[in-house]
Amino acid sequence: MSINVKYYKSLDAFVRDCKDENNRYLLLVAQECKFYMSLLKNSKIEAYGAIFPEIIFEAVSYKDGLLAYKLDDDEKIIMQNDISKISFDKEQFKQTKSVITFVDGLSHHIDEFLDSFFELLEPQTQVLGGGAGMTPFNRKEVIFSPEGIYKDAALLLCKKQEINIGVEHGWTILKDQLVTTLVNETSILQIDYNNALDYYKKVIEEDLNIQINDINDYLNSYPIGLVKFDNEILVKEIFDVSNDSLNISNSISQNSVIAILKGNKDKLINAAKQATLEAVGKCENKQSAVLVFECVSRKNFLKESFDDEMQIIKTTSDNRLMLGVLTLGEIVNKGDVNLNLFNKTCLVGAIC
Numbered sequence: 001m002s003i004n005v006k007y008y009k010s011l012d013a014f015v016r017d018c019k020d021e022n023n024r025y026l027l028l029v030a031q032e033c034k035f036y037m038s039l040l041k042n043s044k045i046e047a048y049g050a051i052f053p054e055i056i057f058e059a060v061s062y063k064d065g066l067l068a069y070k071l072d073d074d075e076k077i078i079m080q081n082d083i084s085k086i087s088f089d090k091e092q093f094k095q096t097k098s099v100i101t102f103v104d105g106l107s108h109h110i111d112e113f114l115d116s117f118f119e120l121l122e123p124q125t126q127v128l129g130g131g132a133g134m135t136p137f138n139r140k141e142v143i144f145s146p147e148g149i150y151k152d153a154a155l156l157l158c159k160k161q162e163i164n165i166g167v168e169h170g171w172t173i174l175k176d177q178l179v180t181t182l183v184n185e186t187s188i189l190q191i192d193y194n195n196a197l198d199y200y201k202k203v204i205e206e207d208l209n210i211q212i213n214d215i216n217d218y219l220n221s222y223p224i225g226l227v228k229f230d231n232e233i234l235v236k237e238i239f240d241v242s243n244d245s246l247n248i249s250n251s252i253s254q255n256s257v258i259a260i261l262k263g264n265k266d267k268l269i270n271a272a273k274q275a276t277l278e279a280v281g282k283c284e285n286k287q288s289a290v291l292v293f294e295c296v297s298r299k300n301f302l303k304e305s306f307d308d309e310m311q312i313i314k315t316t317s318d319n320r321l322m323l324g325v326l327t328l329g330e331i332v333n334k335g336d337v338n339l340n341l342f343n344k345t346c347l348v349g350a351i352c
Contacts, residue, residue: 003289003321003351004070007057011035014068015043026077026157028067028325030055031134037149048077048155050102050132051142053296056324059314061299061306067323071157078156079145083113090120098126098163100291100349103154105131105328106139108186110341111250113154114331118339127339128165128349130293130327137239137328163291163349166278167332169235170271171223171344175203176259183254187245188224191258197244203260215241220301223344224248225259232334235261237297237343249329249343263301269309272346276316279350287350290317292324295344299326313348 008014011033018025027049029035040047054061071077076096078088083103093099099121103110110131121127132142143153182190191199201215204222212218224246225233236248252258272294280287292313299306314322330347333339 005321005323006068007062007065008068009065011039011066014066015039015045018043018045018068022070022073024071025049026069026071028052028055028069028323030062030064030066032064033066037144041146046146048079048145050144050155051134052132052325052327053135054299054326056292056294056310056322056326058322059310061310061326069323074160076158077145078158080113080154080156081150082152083107083154084109084152086113086116088120093121093125093158095160096122096125096158097161098128098159100157100159100163101127101129101154101331102132102143103129103331104142104150104152105133106137107152108251109152110329114339114341118333126163126165127331127333128163128291128293128347129331130325130347131329131331131341133328135296162352164279164282164352165332165347165349166275167330167334167342167345167347168271168275168278169233169342169345170268171225171235171261171263172267173225173233173259174207174222174262176227178258178260180252180254180256180258183252183256184245185251186249187247188252189245195244196246197241200246200260207262220297221263223261223263225261226252227257227259233259233261234340234342235344237295250341265302265305268298268302269305269312272309272348273312273316275346275348276313279348280317283350283352285318287317287320287352289321289323289351291349291351292322293327293330293347293349294324295330295342295346296326296328297344298346309346317348317350
């Protein structure tokens with residue numbers, strides 16, 4: 001299938017250029033783009049979308065501008081203005097093979113929403129997407145439809161085409177078999193009955209053989225890994241520390257098994273390559289385009305090597321059309337078991 005997508009330097013440029021009759025679009029907007037909801041409302045454009053730290057087009061990331069994806073007639077958009085109150089049902093997902101999903105990445109209701117949403121899908125439906133939002137992590141309205149722009153919202157693009165996925169993170173285990181013996185929603189207060197912050201800091205100091213003055217300088221390089229029942233590790237970003245606790249991206253249960261992870265640039269880049277190989281391999285390399293959902297904190301960690309990662313995804317996908325976003329968490333279902341929100345992960349979708 002053909003993909004009709006274009007990069008615009010501004011919302012004004014997009015509105016001026018959009019003169020056709022079929023004017024239904026999905027817009028992926030970079031956070032530095034001057035975005036006026038009133039401009040869209042006063043136009044004849046039926047626009048849905050979300051705001052992200054950066055957008056990706058043809059292996060280049062942009063902090064400004066937007067991507068305009070022209071929606072086909074058979075592509076359905078479902079808007080949920082408040083993800084704490086699900087208002088859709090199973091009938092809306094009949095004949096859907098894949099769902100591109102965007103949620104407010106800083107909402108406290110993501111886990112419950114993903115669980116409820118996943119129960120409504122037909123077996124074998126593939127879900128991929130990410131958390132919208134801006135950095136630094138301030139709560140703002142980031143999901144929009146022709147009716148308005150919202151916090152705590154979700155946007156679903158339902159497609160009848162398959163999207164095959166590959167997802168990898170590349171982080172390695174530094175210290176494992178740890179237990180969160182005391183938590184408070186998104187805060188880890190104790191690890192193995194020790195003060196969580198002190199324990200975390202001690203592990204990193206032993207790894208680096210130095211004394212750390214400001215632990216904030218190391219949070220991006222040493223994330224937490226939540227160990228699932230099948231020993232799969234869900235990487236969780238530590239947003240900040242406060243009152244001797246580690247504050248992570250979403251809620252965590254008491255007595256969860258965790259690991260402290262460590263980053264290596266080459267391993268993260270190779271993980272992105274493996275994710276791309278997995279996705280395009282399922283398409284037998286006949287993909288029309290690849291979608292990339294990359295955690296914004298991976299770019300912060302990779303720094304100048306981020307461009308190398310993007311180029312590897314581009315070449316590994318046989319230089320097909322490449323578009324995506326830097327996210328506040330990556331959404332994917334691996335099989336029919338559940339739907340997860342990852343952090344610090346590279347998620348690649350190949351449209352067959």
